[in-house]
Structures are given as C-alpha cells and as structure tokens.
Amino acid sequence: MDIKQLIHTLQHTHQLQPEQMQTLLTAAFSDAVIRAELAQAAQQTAQADCYYCGIRRSNTEAVRYRLTEEQILSCCEQGYALGFRTFVLQGGEDLIYSDTDLAAIISAIKQAYPDCAVTLSIGERSREAYQLWKKAGADRYLLRHETADSEHYARLHPAELKLSNRKRCLRDLKELGYQVGTGFMVGSPWQTMANLLEDLAFIRELQPQMIGIGPFIPHHATPFKNYPAGTLEQTLTLLSVLRLMFPKVLLPATTALGTIVPNGRELGILAGANVVMPNLSPADVRQNYLLYDNKLCSGAEAAEAKNDLAARLHSIGYEIAEGRGDYKES
Numbered sequence: 001m002d003i004k005q006l007i008h009t010l011q012h013t014h015q016l017q018p019e020q021m022q023t024l025l026t027a028a029f030s031d032a033v034i035r036a037e038l039a040q041a042a043q044q045t046a047q048a049d050c051y052y053c054g055i056r057r058s059n060t061e062a063v064r065y066r067l068t069e070e071q072i073l074s075c076c077e078q079g080y081a082l083g084f085r086t087f088v089l090q091g092g093e094d095l096i097y098s099d100t101d102l103a104a105i106i107s108a109i110k111q112a113y114p115d116c117a118v119t120l121s122i123g124e125r126s127r128e129a130y131q132l133w134k135k136a137g138a139d140r141y142l143l144r145h146e147t148a149d150s151e152h153y154a155r156l157h158p159a160e161l162k163l164s165n166r167k168r169c170l171r172d173l174k175e176l177g178y179q180v181g182t183g184f185m186v187g188s189p190w191q192t193m194a195n196l197l198e199d200l201a202f203i204r205e206l207q208p209q210m211i212g213i214g215p216f217i218p219h220h221a222t223p224f225k226n227y228p229a230g231t232l233e234q235t236l237t238l239l240s241v242l243r244l245m246f247p248k249v250l251l252p253a254t255t256a257l258g259t260i261v262p263n264g265r266e267l268g269i270l271a272g273a274n275v276v277m278p279n280l281s282p283a284d285v286r287q288n289y290l291l292y293d294n295k296l297c298s299g300a301e302a303a304e305a306k307n308d309l310a311a312r313l314h315s316i317g318y319e320i321a322e323g324r325g326d327y328k329e330s
Contacts, residue, residue: 007037119181130176
C-alpha cells in the first residue's frame with residue numbers, strides 16, 4: 001500500500017495497523033509533499049463535521065503566583081465581554097486551594113455565566129475531588145498523559161509520579177462524565193517512533209473528547225535545557241494524523257506552535273486543528289507562566305488581541321466561533 005493509499009485509508013476508516021502508521025509517520029516527517037497531502041485530508045475532515053516544564057517545583061527561578069477568586073471572576077468577566085464562552089482554569093497541583101475551595105470557584109463561575117463551559121487543568125487528583133468539581137459544574141478536564149510508555153514516563157518525571165496513576169485519573173474523569181482531554185509532547189527527550197505509536201494506541205483506547213499536542217521546547221532552568229526542541233514538521237504531521245483518526249475531536253493549535261514559528265497556530269489549523277486558546281490571565285502575571293523559553297504571553301496570545309487573532313484566522317479562510325465549543329458525539 002503506497003502513502004496516498006495509507007492517507008486515504010486513515011481518512012476513511014480512522015485507523016491503520018501499527019506498521020502502516022509507522023510507514024506514514026516516517027514518510028511525512030521527512031517529506032513536505034506528503035505532509036501537505038496529509039494536511040489536506042485532515043483539513044477536509046475537520047471541515048466536514050515534568051522534568052521538562054519551566055514551572056516545575058524544583059525551579060527556584062520561577063516566579064510563583066496565585067489568583068484570588070475575585071481575580072479569576074474578573075478574568076471571566078473580561079473574557080465574557082470579549083465573546084468567550086468557555087473558561088479554562090489552569091495551574092499546578094497547589095493544595096493551598098482545597099478541593100472545596102476550587103468547587104466554590106467553579107460554582108461561582110457557573111452561576112455568573114451559566115451559558116459557559118468550565119474546563120479544569122490542575123493535574124492528578126483523587127476521584128473524590130473530580131466528582132466534587134463535576135457536581136459543582138465543571139464540564140471538561142485537560143490532563144495530558146505525556147507518554148504512554150512507562151519507562152519513557154519515568155525518565156521524564158520524578159520517581160513518585162507514575163504513569164499508572166495518570167491513566168487512573170483519565171479513566172476516572174471519563175467515568176464521571178467529563179469531556180476529557182489528553183495528549184503528549186512531540187519530540188520530548190528520548191522519544192522514539194515506538195513511543196509515538198503507543199501514544200496513538202492509548203488515545204484510541206481512551207477515546208477522549210480533546211487531544212492536546214505540541215512541540216517540546218526546552219526551558220533554560222530544567223534538566224532538559226540542552227535537548228533539541230520538537231519540530232514543526234513532526235507536530236503538523238501528528239495533528240493531521242490525529243484529525244483523521246478522530247474526525248470530531250477538539251484539537252488545539254497550541255501556543256507552543258506559535259512560539260517556534262510566527263504563523264505556527266495558523267499552520268496548525270491548516271493541518272487539522274480546530275481550537276485556539278487565548279490567554280485570559282491578568283496581564284501583570286502572564287510573563288510568569290513560562291512553561292518553556294520564549295513562550296507567547298502578549299500580542300496574539302493575549303485575549304485583548306482577539307481582533308488580531310480573528311484577522312489571522314480570516315487570512316487562512318477561517319472564522320472564530322463564539323460558542324462553548326462542546327464535543328459533539330454525532
């Protein structure tokens with residue numbers, strides 16, 4: 001089966017055998033013509049329907065901050081006025097905010113903006129916490145599995161963090177009725193083709209509603225500061241593959257793409273992505289959320305620049321949809 005046939009099969013059946021997927025990825029990683037054909041198929045499908053981390057706990061250079069409930073609600077007020085109808089509460093596993101504190105914040109947002117979705121991205125927690133937050137009104141949860149290979153996972157994380165617990169969290173979230181997001185880094189240290197194939201297999205097993213991938217970008221204050229970044233070509237290839245595997249999934253064109261090349265997010269959309277996530281954090285703390293070096297924190301990444309973002313998307317033939325952006329089963 002030639003490469004065009006593989007793309008056609010993936011587009012229409014949403015799956016390939018592991019050896020076929022390896023053949024497709026290997027070819028697309030190195031051939032711009034194949035990437036373009038893959039992206040065209042993905043675009044058609046889309047239109048048809050911590051060691052690596054710059055704010056890891058051991059980085060003493062990072063400037064830590066917490067938003068109060070009042071600041072969070074103020075950000076939501078600003079975002080609502082700008083037309084956003086989904087809010088993502090993202091942060092580290094900071095136990096200063098208890099499970100009930102977070103439930104109160106979620107409830108306050110839902111009471112003030114009942115037509116909006118609330119997404120959480122706050123790491124590995126207990127099933128009881130996830131259940132409490134779901135009852136308070138949380139709709140979605142983002143938790144990248146990062147790598148589906150346990151040995152690779154162990155090389156990327158401290159010893160107390162286990163892939164088995166990360167997967168337990170994801171399965172708990174699915175069972176509790178969240179719209180669940182997972183994903184992985186492209187080009188993380190020691191990543192192999194076998195790792196990528198295992199990632200795709202795990203995502204197929206999980207059947208998430210959202211998938212977040214982006215290139216690994218080194219941060220100067222981490223053990224991986226001297227490792228090479230993930231490439232644009234590999235990231236765009238995998239975005240296209242994921243779109244063809246999961247035609248209806250919510251698939252962001254991430255900030256990391258816009259960091260490695262100026263038009264990275266537009267290229268992500270053209271490769272099959274269908275979500276962009278502007279930053280609503282207060283302007284005076286955005287520069288402190290540095291997951292990797294040179295992270296976008298102003299300009300087109302800032303919520304105030306919505307018109308600029310809209311213009312960028314319009315230039316490639318897309319318009320911003322101002323709804324909740326829920327995953328649609330059918």
